[in-house]
Amino acid sequence: MNEKSFDLIKILNEGVKEYDMIIITDQNGKIELYNKVLSQLCNSANKDEILLHDVKINQLFSLVKNDFNSIFNSLEVNGQFYGQLNFSLSFNQKIPFDVKAYKVNGEANQNYRYLFMFKLKDITDIEIDPLEQKTFIKISDKSAQNKIDLITSYEELERLKENFLASVSHELRTPLASIIGFAETLKNDPDLPKDIYLEFLDIILNEGKRLAATINDLLDVSQLYKESINLQLKNVELQQLVTRAYEQFKPLAANINFGIQLIEKPLFVQADENKLQQAINNLVSNAIKFTPEGGKVSISLYEKDDNYIIEVSDTGYGIPEKDKEKIFDRFYRVERPGLEIRGVGLGLSITKKILDLHGYKLEFESEINKGSTFKILIPKKL
């Protein structure tokens, strides 16, 4: 084995946690393998993805200090290289990356290759990705084709950065601040009147529950986006799930007209009971949350053509046209200036993912200030 070459799989396994984009080239710098980030960058730069197989890495990147010859020299001599490269989106638009490159052994230790790992330079404030979704690599270890599948994109990173920091940190800090504040008050003033004392305890309890719910959502979404998730399928009766959602949310819907309509017979399907319940609950919770006092929310269960349908409709704020295609994205929230509605933007992405895993469809219609209707379509025979 060449002393100055490194083990591909080992470096990839480590590097993928830290780097956004991976490219493997042959000894001449010709691109052999790359991940989705590169294809997406190329798409947005209108560089034809198919052509990538015939291009050399130096055709896509411009250098900040060195030229490519010096990179390859350094790889030959030291086995590795650190530096900075710019990906050219267009003539005057460049994306800067820190790059770490290695000379790595190829199959049967005969040929070697170059491995380039890139880290976006301007995404400095996401240091730890809480959901491990920034980079996710799958390597089929049969080294012939080390298949790389990096489930992320430049755009998604940007969005994660903005939305995660804005909503999640807010949703974690706000309840914590109340819990600490009210607990301190209770401690410092033991003679508070009983009713105020109980009211403060209630706030602490509710904010604690909120915090737990947010943390659960974060954990759920990270779990659901892992590829290996297994559904615990069993015979599940839909009336029961729908009724449970209704009972659970009734206390929270005191100021709205909250109703349920059920089909008159039991409907059995093969499903993961807890997860399907969670998907339904999220829709009901949203309907209540986004409907002002005096409005109406109803849950119904019926059959139509080849499907059983669970429908959650409300007469609430509705969803603006421009947001409709994004509401299932992780951490996406509709901005509603003047309305302080809490949330982190995970409920619908969790719901959609659960339904996708089951092979069920989720449809919705919504009109601003009129309301929204979400429908889960469960095929009678899957």
Ligand code: ADP
């Ligand atoms: P969250 O409720 O935490 O904000 P979700 O992922 O559940 O996150 O929903 C994403 C966004 O979709 C919400 O911010 C909200 O604006 C919009 N939305 C979801 N359900 C409804 C609904 N029934 N009525 C109006 N807007 C809704």
